Amino acid sequence: MQTTVFEAKAVKFGTYACGKAHGSAAAAVRAGAHNASSFQSKAVFQSKARNGSSRAQTVLVRAEDADTDYSVFSLSYDIENASDELTKDWKPTINVAVSGAAGQISNHLLFMLASGEVYGKDQPINLKMLGSTGSYEALQGVAMELEDSLYPLLRSVDIGINAEEIFEDADWALLIGAKPRGPGMERSDLLEMNGSIFSAQGKALDKVAKKDVKVMVVGNPCNTNALICQKNAPSLDPKNFHALTRLDENRAKSQLALKAGVFYTEVSNVAIWGNHSTTQVPDYVNAKIGGAPAVDLIDDLEWCQETMTPLVATRGGALIKKWGRSSAASTAVSIADAIRALVVPTAEGDCFSTAVITDGNPYSDNIPEGIVFSMPATSTGDGNYEICENFVIDEWLEKKIAASVEELSKEKDCVKHLFGEYGGACDVDSSEDTSLPGDVQDEL
Numbered sequence: 336m337q338t339t340v341f342e343a344k345a346v347k348f349g350t351y352a353c354g355k356a357h358g359s360a361a362a363a364v365r366a367g368a369h370n371a372s373s374f375q376s377k378a379v380f381q382s383k384a385r386n387g388s389s390r391a392q393t394v395l396v397r398a399e400d401a402d403t404d405y406s407v408f409s410l411s412y413d414i415e416n417a418s419d420e421l422t423k424d425w426k427p428t429i430n431v432a433v434s435g436a437a438g439q440i441s442n443h444l445l446f447m448l449a450s451g452e453v454y455g456k457d458q459p460i461n462l463k464m465l466g467s468t469g470s471y472e473a474l475q476g477v478a479m480e481l482e483d484s485l486y487p488l489l490r491s492v493d494i495g496i497n498a499e500e501i502f503e504d505a506d507w508a509l510l511i512g513a514k515p516r517g518p519g520m521e522r523s524d525l526l527e528m529n530g531s532i533f534s535a536q537g538k539a540l541d542k543v544a545k546k547d548v549k550v551m552v553v554g555n556p557c558n559t560n561a562l563i564c565q566k567n568a569p570s571l572d573p574k575n576f577h578a579l580t581r582l583d584e585n586r587a588k589s590q591l592a593l594k595a596g597v598f599y600t601e602v603s604n605v606a607i608w609g610n611h612s613t614t615q616v617p618d619y620v621n622a623k624i625g626g627a628p629a630v631d632l633i634d635d636l637e638w639c640q641e642t643m644t645p646l647v648a649t650r651g652g653a654l655i656k657k658w659g660r661s662s663a664a665s666t667a668v669s670i671a672d673a674i675r676a677l678v679v680p681t682a683e684g685d686c687f688s689t690a691v692i693t694d695g696n697p698y699s700d701n702i703p704e705g706i707v708f709s710m711p712a713t714s715t716g717d718g719n720y721e722i723c724e725n726f727v728i729d730e731w732l733e734k735k736i737a738a739s740v741e742e743l744s745k746e747k748d749c750v751k752h753l754f755g756e757y758g759g760a761c762d763v764d765s766s767e768d769t770s771l772p773g774d775v776q777d778e779l
């Protein structure tokens with residue numbers, strides 16, 4: 336066994352740095368890309384070539400101050416020169432940025448991303464994890480757990496609190512971090528507070544992310560946060576901004592399957608329309624079970640309208656009452672599903688729900704332009720999507736969709752100034768709270 340030693344710079348806000356065999360200074364380059372405000376510390380690369388081969392198998396990096404800075408390390412593998420069975424068919428590495436990376440949802444999601452179950456077993460990733468000042472130590476802890484998990488597809492990890500550093504060259508940005516509503520805080524205050532986070536993150540994405548970055552906003556109120564983020568990133572394609580409503584879709588599918596007494600894989604074409612709030616509309620009208628209309632098999636309109644619909648819309652609150660905290664694991668699963676929906680072709684006759692910008696949508700009689708609204712879509716698996724055009728909007732759906740449109744239009748009025756539009760008073764109703772769990776701290 337041959338051992339070589341290299342020297343490179345590592346930075347405090349950088350975790351793994353991905354080096355190459357023969358001492359390629361990839362890590363040094365990555366470290367150098369961080370701005371001068373980052374704390375610099377010297378690190379030693381130790382590369383071990385197996386069986387006397389010149390190809391490095393493993394590179395570990397430790398900062399000199401590793402005792403106090405647990406987050407600085409590196410695990411590297413020379414994919415480009417690899418010829419073994421594991422890596423020879425791997426795709427080029429992608430950069431996945433995750434904000435709120437020290438939070439509950441990320442604690443599940445990050446490990447799914449690193450394992451390959453989201454982007455595929457042949458898709459190596461660089462994880463770029465954004466936290467807040469207060470969560471920086473926790474972020475280091477998450478990085479330590481990732482280090483200890485030995486995921487071959489996880490090529491590198493960066494952590495930081497500066498969005499412009501973390502979003503650099505991002506192919507995907509999963510925006511989970513948000514501030515919860517404190518006791519007594521108005522819904523309009525929450526919109527404003529999180530709005531400023533998402534306008535800053537939109538600007539950062541605009542400046543440093545890849546131009547075809549796919550952005551998925553999870554932090555609540557996610558539809559309006561996604562709108563703010565998109566409007567602050569004018570050089571990016573508006574189509575690539577999503578707000579997560581896949582959890583709502585999964586909840587609706589589960590209830591329909593239970594009611595019909597079928598396995599959930601029989602349930603298809605389930606759309607969520609509207610806002611990720613209690614005004615959301617789980618669409619039983621167009622849903623199918625075993626390829627036939629769900630309403631024919633279930634044959635109970637009252638259950639669909641009066642039981643299933645509110646049950647899905649208020650599921651988060653019910654879960655908090657039982658569990659004592661908001662849904663994190665199932666949300667992470669639904670983020671994974673939402674990503675897979677874009678990178679794997681949609682099955683024939685099926686759809687997935689995603690909240691996207693409504694400009695040019697095929698339901699313009701019911702859904703105005705200029706908001707982020709959940710609709711049914713399909714994808715060929717290339718990261719893009721098309722909104723389904725053939726969904727029937729009956730009288731019941733029309734009324735429910737109108738209520739969600741009104742709510743989102745009011746939310747937009749409250750935050751317009753965050754993307755340079757003025758006019759319209761902030762008139763969101765806090766008396767009937769439609770927000771979903773996770774954005775109200777005192778519920779926990």
Ligand SMILES: NC(=O)c1ccc[n+]([C@@H]2O[C@H](COP(=O)([O-])OP(=O)(O)OC[C@H]3O[C@@H](n4cnc5c(N)ncnc54)[C@H](O)[C@@H]3O)[C@@H](O)[C@H]2O)c1
Binds near residue numbers: 512515611
């Ligand atoms: N769309 C959905 O279906 C859905 C479902 C569940 C939860 N949520 C929302 O997801 C969000 C996160 O939920 P959680 O349970 O993980 O919360 P959490 O409080 O456990 O984690 C949030 C993390 O974000 C960090 N953070 C705060 N501001 C930040 C910023 N500006 N940049 C980076 N990080 C920041 C916090 O420090 C914290 O570590 C909440 O807003 C919640 O309401 C959405």
